[in-house]
Amino acid sequence: MLILNNEQALEYHPIIKYIPKRLRKYLSLIKLNEAEEIRLRKGRPLMVYFNDGGYFINDHARLSKNPSNAVIADDSDIKEAIELISESSLYAFEDCLRQGYITVSGGHRVGICGSAVLEKGIIASQKNISSLNYRLSREVSGIAESLIPYCIKNNRILNTLIVSPPGCGKTTLLRDLIRLISQKGYRVSVADERNEISAVHNGYTGYDLGYSCDILEGASRSEAMLILLRTMSPQVIATDEIGLKDDINAVTKAVSSGVSVIATVHSENPETLRKSGTDWINMFDCFVTLSHRNGPGTIEEVYCDL
Amino acid sequence: MIYKIIGSVLIISGTTVYGLSRALLLYKRYKNLLKISSGLTIMENEINFTCDCMDNILSRISSIIEMNEIFYTASVMSHDITLNQRWKAAVQKDSGSLKLTKHDCEIISLLGAELGMTDRSGQIKNINHIKALIDIQTTEAKEEYDKQSKMIRGLGITAGIFIVIMLV
Numbered sequence: 290m291l292i293l294n295n296e297q298a299l300e301y302h303p304i305i306k307y308i309p310k311r312l313r314k315y316l317s318l319i320k321l322n323e324a325e326e327i328r329l330r331k332g333r334p335l336m337v338y339f340n341d342g343g344y345f346i347n348d349h350a351r352l353s354k355n356p357s358n359a360v361i362a363d364d365s366d367i368k369e370a371i372e373l374i375s376e377s378s379l380y381a382f383e384d385c386l387r388q389g390y391i392t393v394s395g396g397h398r399v400g401i402c403g404s405a406v407l408e409k410g411i412i413a414s415q416k417n418i419s420s421l422n423y424r425l426s427r428e429v430s431g432i433a434e435s436l437i438p439y440c441i442k443n444n445r446i447l448n449t450l451i452v453s454p455p456g457c458g459k460t461t462l463l464r465d466l467i468r469l470i471s472q473k474g475y476r477v478s479v480a481d482e483r484n485e486i487s488a489v490h491n492g493y494t495g496y497d498l499g500y501s502c503d504i505l506e507g508a509s510r511s512e513a514m515l516i517l518l519r520t521m522s523p524q525v526i527a528t529d530e531i532g533l534k535d536d537i538n539a540v541t542k543a544v545s546s547g548v549s550v551i552a553t554v555h556s557e558n559p560e561t562l563r564k565s566g567t568d569w570i571n572m573f574d575c576f577v578t579l580s581h582r583n584g585p586g587t588i589e590e591v592y593c594d595l
Numbered sequence: 596m597i598y599k600i601i602g603s604v605l606i607i608s609g610t611t612v613y614g615l616s617r618a619l620l621l622y623k624r625y626k627n628l629l630k631i632s633s634g635l636t637i638m639e640n641e642i643n644f645t646c647d648c649m650d651n652i653l654s655r656i657s658s659i660i661e662m663n664e665i666f667y668t669a670s671v672m673s674h675d676i677t678l679n680q681r682w683k684a685a686v687q688k689d690s691g692s693l694k695l696t697k698h699d700c701e702i703i704s705l706l707g708a709e710l711g712m713t714d715r716s717g718q719i720k721n722i723n724h725i726k727a728l729i730d731i732q733t734t735e736a737k738e739e740y741d742k743q744s745k746m747i748r749g750l751g752i753t754a755g756i757f758i759v760i761m762l763v
Contacts, residue, residue: 375712376648
C-alpha cells in the first residue's frame with residue numbers, strides 16, 4: 290500500500306499525515322497502533338520504537354534490528370515534517386519550539402531537537418533542526434478503574450500523584466482517571482500545558498474526558514492551575530509532569546483552597562522523590578507508581594497515606 | 596434605411612460596450628489589489644493577536660472579504676503541497692479573474708516564500724513588505740484607471756461612430 294495523500298494517510302493512522310510523504314509508504318506497512326515512537330534524525334535511519342525497543346525500517350518496509358538497507362531521513366524530510374507538524378504556521382508554535390516540542394492533533398507530541406537560538410542567554414527558538422521524535426499517544430479506556438476505590442474517600446477525591454519514569458504511561462493513566470472522575474459528576478479542571486491530556490483541536494477535545502471537564506491548554510501549568518482555580522470553581526485540578534517551583538506553588542495554592550489535585554511526576558517511585566529532598570510530595574495522599582515491566586501503564590504500587 | 600439605422604446602432608453599441616468593458620478591467624484590477632491589501636492587513640492582525648494557524652486565517656479572510664479568491668483558493672487547495680506552493684498556485688489560478696498584471700502576480704507570489712514558516716515578527720515584516728509593494732501597484736492601477744478609463748470609453752463610442760460613417 291502506498292499512501293499518497295493526507296486523506297488516505299489519515300485513514301491509516303492519524304500520525305501519518307505529519308510524516309513526510311517520501312517516508313509514509315515505509316510506515317504504512319507497519320502496525321503503528323502498537324508503536325510508541327517514530328524517530329527521524331537527519332542523515333540517520335528512520336526508526337520505530339515498540340515495547341521491546343527500536344527497529345530500523347529497510348527499503349522493503351520491513352522492520353529490522355539491522356541498520357543496513359535502512360531508510361535514511363534527509364534534510365528535506367525534516368523540513369517537510371516541520372511544515373506538516375506546524376500546519377505551515379511555525380509562528381503559532383514559537384513557545385512550543387522554544388520548549389522543544391509541538392503537540393499535533395490526536396495528542397501526539399513531536400519532540401524537536403536542533404541548535405538553540407539564544408536571546409539574552411535564554412532559548413528563543415531552534416534552528417538547524419536535526420531530530421524529531423513522534424511520541425504516539427493513545428487512549429486506553431478503563432485502565433484507571435482499579436484506582437477509583439483508592440482515589441475517592443468519603444466522596445472526596447484524594448490528592449493523587451502518579452509517579453514513573455518517562456514512557457510508562459502516566460499521561461494515559463491520568464487521562465482515564467480524569468474521564469472516570471468527571472463521569473462521576475465531579476467538576477474536573479485540566480491544566481494541559483502541552484495539550485497531551487486532552488488533545489484539543491479547534492476547541493474540541495480529541496480524547497473523551499467525561500461530561501464535567503474544563504480544559505485550559507497551552508498555558509504554563511502553574512498559571513493554568515491558578516486561572517482554573519479562580520474561574521472554573523473546580524473540585525479537582527488535574528495536570529501533567531509537575532516539578533518546577535511555580536508548579537508546586539500552584540499545587541499548594543489549590544490544595545490549601547480545598548481543591549483536590551491529581552498530577553504526574555517523573556521519578557522511579559515516591560521514595561526516590563523523598564530521598565531527593567522533595568518535601569512537597571507530602572501534600573499528596575495517594576501515590577500510584579507505574580513501570581514498563583509488563584508494557585506501558587503497569588501499575589506497580591498504589592499507596593494511600595490515609 | 597431601417598437596416599442601416601439598426602446596423603449603425605448595433606455597431607456603436609458594440610464598440611461602446613467594448614470600451615466600457617476595457618475600462619472595467621482597469622477598475623477591477625484596482626479594486627482587487629485593494630482587497631488583497633485589506634486581506635493582508637487582516638492576516639497581519641490575526642497573526643499578531645490570535646496566532647491562529649494559517650489555514651484558519653486564510654479561510655477567515657476569504658469569508659470576510661467578498662470575492663477574495665486567492666485567499667480562498669489557497670485555503671481549500673490540497674494540503675499535499677507546501678503552503679508556499681499552494682499560495683503560488685492560487686495566485687496563478689486566480690490572476691486572470693482578478694485582472695492582475697504579471698508584475699502584480701510576481702509581487703503577490705513573493706509572500707508565499709516565507710508564509711507561515713518564520714516567527715511572528717518575521718511574518719509581520721514579510722506581510723508589511725509585500726503590502727507596501729502592493730500599495731505601489733494599487734496607486735499605479737488607480738492612476739491608470741483615472742487616466743485611461745475615460746479615454747477608452749470615449750474611444751469605444753468614437754470608433755463606433757467612425758465605422759458607421761465609413762460604412763455609410
